[in-house]
Amino acid sequence: MITDDFVPGSPCWLDLGTPDVRGAAVFYGAVFGWDFEPMGEDAQGGVFRKGGRTVAGVGRLTEDGARSAWMVYYCVADADATAQAVRQAGGTVRVEPTDLDDWGRMAQYSDPAGGQFATWQPGRTKGVELVDQPGSLCWTELYTNDAAAAKEFYGGVLGWRFGDVETPGGGGTYSLITPAGLPEERMHGGLMEVRGQDLALADGRPYWHPVFAVTDCDAAVASVTGSGGSVQMGPEDAEGVGRMAVCLDPSNADFVVLAPAQG
Numbered sequence: 001m002i003t004d005d006f007v008p009g010s011p012c013w014l015d016l017g018t019p020d021v022r023g024a025a026v027f028y029g030a031v032f033g034w035d036f037e038p039m040g041e042d043a044q045g046g047v048f049r050k051g052g053r054t055v056a057g058v059g060r061l062t063e064d065g066a067r068s069a070w071m072v073y074y075c076v077a078d079a080d081a082t083a084q085a086v087r088q089a090g091g092t093v094r095v096e097p098t099d100l101d102d103w104g105r106m107a108q109y110s111d112p113a114g115g116q117f118a119t120w121q122p123g124r125t126k127g128v129e130l131v132d133q134p135g136s137l138c139w140t141e142l143y144t145n146d147a148a149a150a151k152e153f154y155g156g157v158l159g160w161r162f163g164d165v166e167t168p169g170g171g172g173t174y175s176l177i178t179p180a181g182l183p184e185e186r187m188h189g190g191l192m193e194v195r196g197q198d199l200a201l202a203d204g205r206p207y208w209h210p211v212f213a214v215t216d217c218d219a220a221v222a223s224v225t226g227s228g229g230s231v232q233m234g235p236e237d238a239e240g241v242g243r244m245a246v247c248l249d250p251s252n253a254d255f256v257v258l259a260p261a262q263g
Contacts, residue, residue: 001132001138001185001186001187002131002132002137002138002139002140002188003131003132004127004128004129004130004131006075006126006127007075007179007186008075008076008077008158008159008179009074009075009158009159009160009179009180010074010075010179010186010188011072011073011074011075011137011140011188012073012074012075012120012122012126012127013056013057013072013073013118013120013127014057014070014071014072014128014137014210015056015057015058015059015070015071016028016056016057016058016059016068016069016070016071017059017060017061017062017063017066017068017069017070017071017253018060018061018068018251018253019061019068020250020251021044021046021058021059021060023228023250023251024249024251025046025048025058027228027229027249027250028048028249030223030226030227031220031223031224031227031229032048032050032055032135032214032220033135034048034049034055034056035048035049035050036048036049037049044059044060045058045059046059050133050136051130053128053130054129055128055129055130055135055136055137056070056128056137067201067203068249068251068252069116069202069207069209069253069254070208070209070210070253070254070255071108071117071118071208072117072118072140072208072210073106073117073118073120073127074117074118074119074120074158075119075121075122075127076119076120076121076158077121078121079097079105079106079107079119079120079121080097082097082107082119082157083097083109085156085157086109086157089112089153089156089157090112090153091109091110091111091112091153091157092109092110093107093109094108094109094110094116095118097121099123100123101123102123102124103123103125104120104121104123104125105120105121105123106118106119106121107119111153112149112153113144113145113146113149113150113205113206114202114205115142115144115150115202115205115206115208116205116207116208117208132213133213134213134214134215135212135213136213137210137212138211138212138258139189139190139210139211139256139258140177140188140189140209140210140211141189141190141191141208141209141210141211141256142189142190142191142192142206142207142208143191143192143194143198143206144191144193144194144199144206145193145195145196145198145206146193146206147173147191147192147193150191150206151175151191154177154191158179159179159180160177160179161177161178161179161180162175162176162191163175163176163178163184163187164176173192173193174190174191174192175190175191175192176190177189177190177191201254207254209246209254209255209256210255210256211244211255211256211257211258212255212256212258214257214258214259215259216259217234217235217242217243217244217245217257218235218243220245220257220259221234221235221245221247224245224247224249224257227250228249228250229247229248229249229250230247230248231245231247231248232247232254233245234246239261240261241258241260241261242258242259242260243258243259244256244257244258244259245257
């Protein structure tokens, strides 16, 4: 589960890069009940809130050739040391560690296969203010065509531990991610090996996506499709996990909605 104490290695922030900030605000408002609070006079970025609590950030895409996507940030104690570890492990530092006033220090990276992720060294801002509740982040997930290499990289850089389980229906292996030194009930995400053709959304590169908790998966999917989004998979039930669907927003940024299993 994701908690808001944001220990090193745990997800603590996420933001959406989109060509249409206002359109994204309308879409996610309809699907999750989020409110958009613009920042800056041009309103090309801001934060999403749920019940007054921050759940994510959003900004206009500025990188040439970038696809609309969610970026997940993981908490680190030292952003500069993490950048050095990324380089040593064969990854790329896409955005050098940068102070954002006294809020914190951020950096963005690519793993050796091209999967993009980010880190946050907390300052005054520790991270999002609502997690593991309906309409907020409850899990993070990596699709990759080389699970062994991904585990070696992220384990070395972020200190994660992995536990492999068989996917429901026996369709393969799913690797559960837990921050270093914490018990398994603090696992916050997973990675799954998929075929190369299943990575077409990111032009063949691995990619991370967020999983948002909902109370009713089918109702959330109806909101997605009714607001201009689409569904890649589901809704379907996963034993012991819940009912889920893989969705795309109107700009093709992917995310998952999950109504967790009860009990």
